[in-house]
Amino acid sequence: xxxSRSGADVNRETRNDFMRIGxxxxxxxxxxxxxxxxxxxxxxxxxGFEPHFYGYRVNYLPPHxxxxxxxxxxYCFYNGIYYRPYNDWWVIxxxxxxxxxxxxxxxLVFTTVRFAYYNNxxxxxxxxxxxxxxxxxxxxxxxxxxxxxAAQNSALALNTTRANDAYTLANRLGLAQSYAYANxxxxxxxGVFYIVNxxxxxxxxxxxxxxxxxxxxxxxxxxxxxxxxxYKVDDTVYRTTLVGGxxxxxxxxxxxxxxxxKYNLY
Numbered sequence: 711x712x713x714s715r716s717g718a719d720v721n722r723e724t725r726n727d728f729m730r731i732g733x734x735x736x737x738x739x740x741x742x743x744x745x746x747x748x749x750x751x752x753x754x755x756x757x758g759f760e761p762h763f764y765g766y767r768v769n770y771l772p773p774h775x776x777x778x779x780x781x782x783x784x785y786c787f788y789n790g791i792y793y794r795p796y797n798d799w800w801v802i803x804x805x806x807x808x809x810x811x812x813x814x815x816x817x818l819v820f821t822t823v824r825f826a827y828y829n830n831x832x833x834x835x836x837x838x839x840x841x842x843x844x845x846x847x848x849x850x851x852x853x854x855x856x857x858x859x860a861a862q863n864s865a866l867a868l869n870t871t872r873a874n875d876a877y878t879l880a881n882r883l884g885l886a887q888s889y890a891y892a893n894x895x896x897x898x899x900x901g902v903f904y905i906v907n908x909x910x911x912x913x914x915x916x917x918x919x920x921x922x923x924x925x926x927x928x929x930x931x932x933x934x935x936x937x938x939x940x941y942k943v944d945d946t947v948y949r950t951t952l953v954g955g956x957x958x959x960x961x962x963x964x965x966x967x968x969x970x971x972k973y974n975l976y
Contacts, residue, residue, distance in 0.1 A: 765929030885963030
């Protein structure tokens with residue numbers, strides 16, 4: 711369950727180079743940020759279905775790139791690909807939250823997202839700093855737009871016990887949650903979640919809690935919080951879970967503030 715399609719197809723011929731023997735004499739996975747540099751024009755657009763190479767380093771940025779600033783983070787952008795600074799280099803990264811693309815683009819291939827639970831209650835979290843990437847505001851908007859759907863949720867996939875258990879765990883670990891609602895379709899590809907907004911565009915959103923994916927992107931990390939093992943993709947924390955007897959990776963919540971900076975490996 712540890713590789714996405716995009717990750718599994720990356721450099722298939724040299725996959726053995728992605729492992730190494732550690733000082734503990736065990737075999738360890740080499741994360742993309744420590745693998746060989748890529749040419750800046752190797753990855754495809756973030757909405758494309760070919761390998762994105764998220765987390766890989768590039769030596770040089772493409773000519774005529776644009777510098778952008780979103781939610782406290784600097785990006786460089788060119789031809790549908792985003793880059794972020796990493797030490798003296800750059801890494802290929804996912805698009806910032808709030809970025810929109812036209813639904814009419816012909817090569818969009820997204821997966822519809824399943825959920826372990828939906829949530830129809832907006833809960834206030836402790837103060838979140840500017841690097842929260844609009845989780846707080848996104849939850850407010852969703853709550854306002856979905857105030858009337860509580861009744862229909864009960865007839866769909868709302869699981870109050872799972873939702874409350876996830877909220878309690880996320881709150882204890884210091885994670886913020888972005889919520890999903892039963893009448894809103896969600897889409898996913900290689901660690902990026904989308905909705906179709908009121909303008910008919912695919913909009914990149916904060917990964918909603920309870921979302922289920924079968925495999926993680928290639929640039930995941932394994933972290934330990936409160937003595938438990940979790941998976942991290944960017945600032946999103948996943949846990950393993952069983953739904954209907956089938957194993958999934960479930961979005962638990964988002965790191966933010968000092969916690970996000972502590973675990974920021976880029």
